[in-house]
Amino acid sequence: MQEPLLFGTYTKKTSQGIYAGTLDTTEKALTMTGLVAKTANPTYLALSAKNRLYSVVKASDDEGGVAAWQLTDQTATRLNEVIAPGTPPAYVAVDEARQLVYSANYHKGTASVMHIATNGELTLVDQIKHTGNGPRPEQDGSHIHYTDLTPDNRLVAIDLGSDTVYVYNVSAAGKLSAQSTLKLTPGFGPRHLVFAPDGRHAFLVGELSSNVATLAYDPATGYFKQLAVVTTIPADYTAHNGAAAIRLSHDGRFLYVSNRGYNSLAVFQVQADFKLTLIQQISTEGDFPRDFALDPTEAFVVAVNQNTDNATLYARDLKTGQLTLLQKDVTVPEGVCVLFSK
Numbered sequence: 136m137q138e139p140l141l142f143g144t145y146t147k148k149t150s151q152g153i154y155a156g157t158l159d160t161t162e163k164a165l166t167m168t169g170l171v172a173k174t175a176n177p178t179y180l181a182l183s184a185k186n187r188l189y190s191v192v193k194a195s196d197d198e199g200g201v202a203a204w205q206l207t208d209q210t211a212t213r214l215n216e217v218i219a220p221g222t223p224p225a226y227v228a229v230d231e232a233r234q235l236v237y238s239a240n241y242h243k244g245t246a247s248v249m250h251i252a253t254n255g256e257l258t259l260v261d262q263i264k265h266t267g268n269g270p271r272p273e274q275d276g277s278h279i280h281y282t283d284l285t286p287d288n289r290l291v292a293i294d295l296g297s298d299t300v301y302v303y304n305v306s307a308a309g310k311l312s313a314q315s316t317l318k319l320t321p322g323f324g325p326r327h328l329v330f331a332p333d334g335r336h337a338f339l340v341g342e343l344s345s346n347v348a349t350l351a352y353d354p355a356t357g358y359f360k361q362l363a364v365v366t367t368i369p370a371d372y373t374a375h376n377g378a379a380a381i382r383l384s385h386d387g388r389f390l391y392v393s394n395r396g397y398n399s400l401a402v403f404q405v406q407a408d409f410k411l412t413l414i415q416q417i418s419t420e421g422d423f424p425r426d427f428a429l430d431p432t433e434a435f436v437v438a439v440n441q442n443t444d445n446a447t448l449y450a451r452d453l454k455t456g457q458l459t460l461l462q463k464d465v466t467v468p469e470g471v472c473v474l475f476s477k
Contacts, residue, residue: 136160138430139209141171142439142446143180143190143472150468153177153190155209158430158437158448165437165448165465172204172211178471181227181236182206187255189236191223192216199223201238201249203257206476215256217249228283235309237282237290244277246292248309260309267297270321271343274298280326286334287354289314293325295342300325302357314357319348327380332387336409340367340381340392347381347392349409363410367392367401380426384433389456393424393438400427400438402456414456420463421445428473439470446470
């Protein structure tokens, strides 16, 4: 089986934009197939059901936003952009039910909502700005790193700068109204979140603390509660590390986190009470792994290392959740995001 995938990148050195690759699940091999779209700093990607691609974009030295693309046979045609002064956002997500796109701007502390027109183009319909800070140097102000949906279609905005998880209600027109907040331990530095299949539990990765928190979520009230915390790195590792991406297998049994610094994927088994047990640390065979993804069969995992310009392919054991290295030298320039496109 040939599985297409896309790579979002920085374009600070040699990368020219969004790249495509193919995973051959029979041969157990990953190959790059070329440049999909020439654009600046498409660091995060989201794909709609209509095969429209939405990416972070840097429009100029002092402007950034979200670009809309029509994706056809791994060729992307730009539809339009929603651009604003300042740095580009860090995260993009699609809301199929309401035909909206959400973005999180780390540097400006804002979460934006855009409406998807019938032709796929975007229009800004709402934006909120957070304030606050935390004890670590990286927490000098609000830094929203993630905006995506709960299973009951509320919006979660994760603020690394203020150690806060915000929940918003979203109207049919894309207007946001505050529902709840969860304050975390100072310095936790929350980054990304994934929900368990039951819709009542979630796992929150702390970039600055190299921790993962198990959360309970109440759909009736829209409130989170923290249940437990585990580390993503060994206790004796004292060099700098920043936890990054977090993924959960579809059956909810295994959780994966990338470590930038320790340069590994940490593999956890999810227990019956949703607490986590570390079962594996495996090298990403490169430096500064930002993102990774499980393929549609979940028998493979692809990770990208930003600083060493390489992607790594693993086989994934569906019973044990553990990973085995298959490839480590697939060239992906300045890789930041991995997205299987079918």
